[in-house]
Amino acid sequence: MRWRVMVLLKRSAYDLYVARHQDPNITSLLSNTQVIGNLQDRHRVHEHTLQVCRQVLDHRQSYIQYETRIRDQLEHPIHDMDLVITIGGDGTLLQASHYLDNSIPVLGVNSDPTLTSEVEEKLDEFDATRSSGHLCAATAGNFEQVLDEILEGTREPVKLQRISTFVDGIKVSSPALNDVLVAHPNPAAVSRCTFSILREETGKQRTPVIHSRSSGLRICTATGSTAAMKSAGGDVMPLSSTDLQYMVREPNTPHPKYKDFLRGWIRADEALYLNWRCRQGMVYFDGSHLCHPIKFGSKIEISSFKAPALQIFLAPQE
Secondary structure, three states: OOEEEEEEEOOOHHHHHHHHOOOHHHHOOOOOHHHHOOHHHHHHHHHHHHHHHHHHHHOOOOOEEEEEEEHHHOOOOOOOOOEEEEEEOHHHHHHHHOOOOOOOOEEEEEOOEOOHHHHHHOOOOOOOOOEOOOOOOEOOOOHHHHHHHHHHOOOOOEEEOOEEEEEOOEEOOOOEOOEEEEEOOOOOOOEEEEEEEEEOOOOOEOOOOEEEEEOOEEEEOOHHHHOHHHHOOOOOOOOOOOOEEEEEOOOOOOOHHHHHHOEEEEOOOEEEEEEEOOOEEEEEEOOOOEEEEEEOOOEEEEEOOOOOOEEEEOOOOO
């Protein structure tokens, strides 16, 4: 068997903003390391990882046929591949996941890992945080070993739950791997909505109808529970969970009747139904790049049971 592999790359910030677009706001600061940080070094590390990965793949051309794409060039669902390899960070893998169903596994390579010693050393000068790569199972140092384990069948992918979203009965976008945020597009504006959680089999409400004025409603998967939800005080969930977690962001004087329902769970056999009550609104999927507009009266359904799982190779859990 000859594996068909798509390699999905990100552009480094230096390549994107300086080399290609020559952004004057950034190029004018390149000589000031305290302000601009280590963009050039991060670019060198990223390019080194690309080179290492290409060499490993080239040495296996007898049983790997691969093509390379820039992540921003993706426009259609990925088909006819046996494996997708992303080289970048979690953002690159998240973007790839929006074009994958449950049939093609993905391997993330962290091309520019954060160095704790560097962060501490530069703390008084600039933020030296690079890429966290929580979803990436490989780096330049172990990519060859991880790839061979995949090809030999000794490393198996795991399945991560995702979120499906319907607006006015129509499925929108692709399933979200981390989270969905329903909010006013202006972060200073109040988000008004009503929502409740229903059991899918019986259609009965498990919660009362909540009238919410807040800065938005966030729903996350187990994968996303370690990201924005955790920062907001949510619970970190077992990675194997098929439930979803929700939280009303910064609730504005909620009625005492609702105090136990401002955050909670959407079980695997349940769905959250939301009615939007603002003239403008937006549903954001896994961050700000992928979104869908909504309007007053839009009806939104969010659940996990209608979303295909994502097959992904992860680093062994410690």
